[in-house]
Structures are given as structure tokens and as C-alpha cells.
Amino acid sequence: MNTRFSRIPLSLLAPLSLVAAVAGCGPLSDDEGGHAAGRSFTVAAAGDILMHPELVEQARKDAKRTGKGVAGLDFGPMMAGIKPLISKADLAICHFEPVVGTENGPFEGFPDFQVPPQTATTIKNLGYDTCSTASNHTLDHGYEGVRRTLDALDAAGLKHTGSFRTQKEALTPLVMNVKGVKVAQISFAYGFNEPHTLPKDKPWLANGMSLKAVKAAEQRARAAGAEVVILSIHWGLEHHPNPSAQQLSFARQIARHTGINLVIGCHAHVVQPMEKVDRTWVAYGMGNQIARHEVPTGLTEEGVIAWFTFTEHGKGHWDVQPRFEPTLLEIPPDAENATDGGKTAYTEDDARDYRLLDVPTALRDDHGLTDRQRARLRLAFERTEGTLKNRGAAKDGLKALTPMR
Template sequence: MAVLAAVASVATACASGSVEPQAKPGGRSFTVAAAGDVLVHPALVEQAAEDAGRTGGGEAGLDFGPLLAGVKPVIGEADLAICHMGTPVGKPEGPFQGHPEFLVPPQILTALKDVGYDTCSTASHHTFDHGPEAVRRTLDAMDEVGLGHAGSARTPAEAERIDIRDVRGVRVAHLAYSGESLRGPAPEAESWAVSRSSAEEIRKDESRAREAGAEVVLLSVHWGLEHSNEPSVPQVELARRITEETGVDLVIGHHAHVVQPIQKVNGTWVAYGLGNQVARHFSPTGLTEEGAIGWFDFRERAEGGWDVTARYRPTLVDIPPEPERGEERTDGAVEDHRLVDVRHEIDHPDGLSDERLARYRLAADRTRGFLHNRGGPGGDGLRPLSLEE
């Protein structure tokens, strides 16, 4: 039956005038998971303090483990998991700051590593919020917990290095850039500290990565308009140039804080914006709590190169309501800030109130709509991720 299915597939491709690329027998394969912005707003620091009191875990009175635990079954399954840590970290005891000039607890890095992240992009308009000292502190802390990083640097020599790692026998490079203006002061003498995006720079660095032995090149870009579910004209134009002028294998976007489409551009998957992985904006919109984990399967082709398929898993940050004085929470109501695997909650609704289940369904439907907004369901082969597959 398998042989008949393969013959039928080839016949169908020939009849349509195209031949689908064939996987290399015994070829290598690996999976990549990528998610949106990690923004540790003050309310999440307060939540980590509450959780440390309950668990006795964490460091210096903060435990972010319970906040992120909901996505561990997904992130932990990927061969390579990439986060976006776009803000500098302070010292474990603080002081900390939220928007507009972030300085967040380094304990979040331990939690990101514990749920399964391997490396993170660190180029954003917040990277230089507290100057070069905070950049150095952030990268030192990431090294300490074993998180890779790309997009910012402590020295000019480090800025020239390419992050290449072995992923199931494949040499995979990760490049990261910011296209947004820095909020903090970045002296011209230290302009190397944050990678800035342009088609020319990306093309040059991809070439250097290939020369260093990279077989796959992944690209993270901090770009677009905040709170816009549609990619901006500059985003679309840069995506076109990247996919036409370079051999980058996958583009992962951040910064909008809301979900934007995932589509193929010139045959290459572009995730314009994956929303927030975890955040608690001062004025939540509903959309800023929704995100998507992009899941990409790489399979070696018989004729060379890689066949990449794309799937996704919707996420949501639960936000507890502010109770009125003397008011008790209703059964099944949200009690803590938690990052939720939306699909898992819908499939296992035991104990959920009707209101919470409706909220998860809204997040799933809305995320699906935004992700498919530039191609239509199934147009490029994008589909939901099932952990049972």
C-alpha cells in the first residue's frame, strides 16, 4: 500500500505539471520550535514571588517555573527550541523595571532553559535599554544557565561570531537582527553590540555561516508595527528580499506583540510575528496575551537542500481578574498568571469553567485566522500541531 501511495503521489504531481521534492532515503531530519516575545512585566515578577513562596524554589525569592510550565510538553519535544529574549536582565535581587526601559529578573532565563529552550534571539529595540553593562550581564547570565544567544554581543569579536550548533547531526546556524530603533543610548563606537537588520547584512552573514559549515540557516528578525496583526509594507519587502537574495531556510519574526501570518514567500517559510510567548501588558487587549509556537520539520532532500513543513500550537497567558473588595473568586476562575497550551486545555477541559473554555476556544480560532491571513487555510500547507502525531 505504501508503494501504491507513493506512485499515486508522483502521478498526481506529474499530472499537475510539478514534481514534489523527494525525501532522501535514510536522510537526516530535525524539528525546530520557535515562539514570540518574552516580556517580563512587573505583574509577572509579582507572580514569580508568589510562586516562590508556594514552591520554595527559584532564586532570590522568584520562581518563574510555574508561569512557563504549560508549554514544556511542546517546547521540550523539539530538537531545537528558540525563544526571543529581547530585554536585558538585572541582578537576581533587583531592582527591576518594566516598560519603557526594561530590566528584568535573570531568573526568567533559568525557567526558559528548564522548559526546553536551547537558544534565544537577543536583538530588539530594548536590548540597549540599560547600556552595554546590561548587555554584558544578560549574555553572561545566559551563558551561566546554558542558553545560546544571537543578535547582541559583549565585544566586537563576539559580534562577528556565528552561532552554529549540532542538531541531530546537522550544522544549524541561528542569526538574529533588530530592525527597530534602539530605546537606550547606543554610542556609535559600540554599534556592533546589537545586530541591525538589512538584506545586505543578512546576506553577508548567511554567507559567512555557510563558509563556517552551516547546512541550515535560521533567521530571527525584530520588525513590524506593534499591535498590528497584518505585516507592514517594510516587513513584506524585507521578507521578499531575504527569500530572493539569500539561502536562509526559515524566517522567525517578533515585536508586534500580536499574532501575524505564517506563509511561504518564494518557497521559504516566513513567520511574520508569533505574538507574545509570555507578557502582561499594563492594559491587556486580549490579543497581546495570545501567541503561537511555530513548529518546523526539516527533512533532507534527495537532490540536496531541505524540505520544511510548518505547524503551529496556539498559546495564551491567563490573567487573573482583579477581585472587588470582599468578592470571592468563582469556581474554575483564573487564579494566577499562567502560560497555557490552548489546544491541551480545550482537549482536556475537566474542571474548567464555561467562561475559561470559551476564552481558550476564542484564542484558538482567532490565532488560526491571523496565521492564515495571507494564504488561506491549507494554502501553503500550514496546519495545527498535534502532539499525538
């Protein structure tokens, strides 16, 4: 990866001025001046990372096999299937939803997540560069939980935005140098799970969603030199493949009243459509990158890596080409939820371990897939593709990054 990153200190911020650099394109003109034409970079972005207790146990099981990991946990084998793609992007963006605990636990699932800090190292090793951290779970363990989470991401070498340890940090834009282009990431959440609220003495602890707040964050990023601004947003209704009325309305406000170049959404835990709103691409929901809900639905194991190619056409004008790569988390049979009272045994077709797969790559490589496994992968691809395109994205250029064989 050819990426260098920097946070712009507050002392260097110019007076706030909103530079509209929306994701559209126009013919290059000599008198537009500025940067040379044709600068280009790629962005990969994926859905919620939620290490439920079953996934922590899988990491413990894998650590015994590999002899690697930290404090008896190795999350690498579980997520290795997406590394070849994620590591190819010039900028790879994760959504880190939960709160980090201490290295040896205790670890908790819903409702107040507390996950191993070892997950951050795995995310970095996959090729991720930065993570959004504003979610409905950000405040699950108060200020100390936010601090532990950001400290763990820092220790792993991951950039982050959306929650903050100090007011200065909250007001300092995350601007990254991506192949010579200054790219900013901003992150917001629709709200926080009760009974958790922003502390009165720390209202800057995490970003709550409003058009005013989003515009202000974009203005700070532009004033700090950002040429492209990407909004990570935690919104919508859980387990609903269709975007909510609030998502649709807010997407249009963003497209028409800000200069944000790309919107990438999470929270629904299922894949939602992509849509070009005016000149701005919106990925309403990318499903789960990895999670293990109490009752898997089939949809909660399916996700998507959204892939965007940004190409400059004249100063401040960017064409965004969208692509998608479906993913699938293979899960072992769950005896507790078996309809025969827990007597279900493994069959030759069943997964023995939790494994995150790049769907078209798994189909291409095959490696002895059974007919049942192959059919499941095809279902994941076709359902993800159908959902992504059901608001007309195909006519605006959305295609599979890797076609299904």
C-alpha cells in the same frame, strides 16, 4: 533532547561563500552525492518573552508556595504549561526581548526593561536551547545591560545571538549540531528605542536590520559550515495582526536574495500570519510567549508556538513542513483597570494566577474547565488559526500541530 551545540571559532572560518540552501525540495538523485537522504529535525519557535512587573510578582508568589526558585522568585509554575511541547523539539528557539538585571533587583518594566536573571534558568528548564536577543529593548541599559543579559543566558546554558559582548563574538556565527545537521541562527532588530543608540566605539553591540547585514551574517554562517540558516527578526508594528508593508517587502527580499531557510518574527505582541514566500516560510509574528502589558487586549495574551519539520531532499535541499500550537496566558482580574472603579472581585470562573497554557492540550485535558474558560481557549485557538492562515498558508500546508477538540 538529542542536540549538541558548538560556536565555530573565527580561526576556522573558510573564505566567505554563499551557499544557497533554500527551503525547497527536489527529487533525490544519486549523483547529488553528499549526505544521505532523509535527515530530519524539528524546530519550535515562540514569541516575545517580557517579564513585566506583574509577572515578577507572580514568581514571588509562586516561590512562597513551592519553596523553590532563587532569591525568592520561581518562574517555573507560570510557564510550565508549554514545557511538554517545547522539550520535544530537536531545536527550541526563544526570543528574549528585555535586559537582565541583578538577582535581587531592582527590576523595571517599560520603557527600559530590567528583568530577573532567574528567568533564563526557567527558559532553559522548559527545554529551550537558544534565544535571539536583538530587539528594540536590547540597548535599554547600554553595554552593561547587554553583558548582564548574555552572562545570564550563558549561566543558564542557553545559546544566544543578536547582541554581543565583543566584536569577535559578533563575527562568530552561532552554528549548532542538531541531529547531525549544522544549523545556524542569526538575529536582527529593526532598531532600538530612543534615546538609546549603538555606541560609536561598539557598533557591533547589537544587530540592526538591513538586507546587506543579513546577507553578510548568512555568508559567515555558511562559511562556518551551516547547512540550514534560521533568521530571527524583530520587526513590524506593535499590536497590528497584519504584517506591515515593510515586513512584506523585506520578507520578499530575504526569500529572493538570500539562502535563508526560515524566517521567524517577533515584536508585534500579537499573532501575525505565516506565509510561504517563493520557497521560504515566513512567520511574521508569533505574538507573546509571555508578557503582561499595561492594558491587556485579549490579543496580547494569545501567542503561538511555531513548529517546523525540516527534511532533506538531496544535498542542500530542505523541505520545511509548518505547524502551529496556540498558547494563552491566563491573567487574574486587574482591579486598577476594572470599569467599576476597582471593586471587581474574583468569580469562580476567574484565573487566580498568571498561567501560560498550551491551548489544545488544556482543552484536551480539561481538568474541570468551566464553560467560560473552555470558550476562551477555543476563541484563542480559532483566532490564532484564522490569523496565521489569512495570507494563504493553508494551501501551502500550514496545519495545527494538535487539532482542537
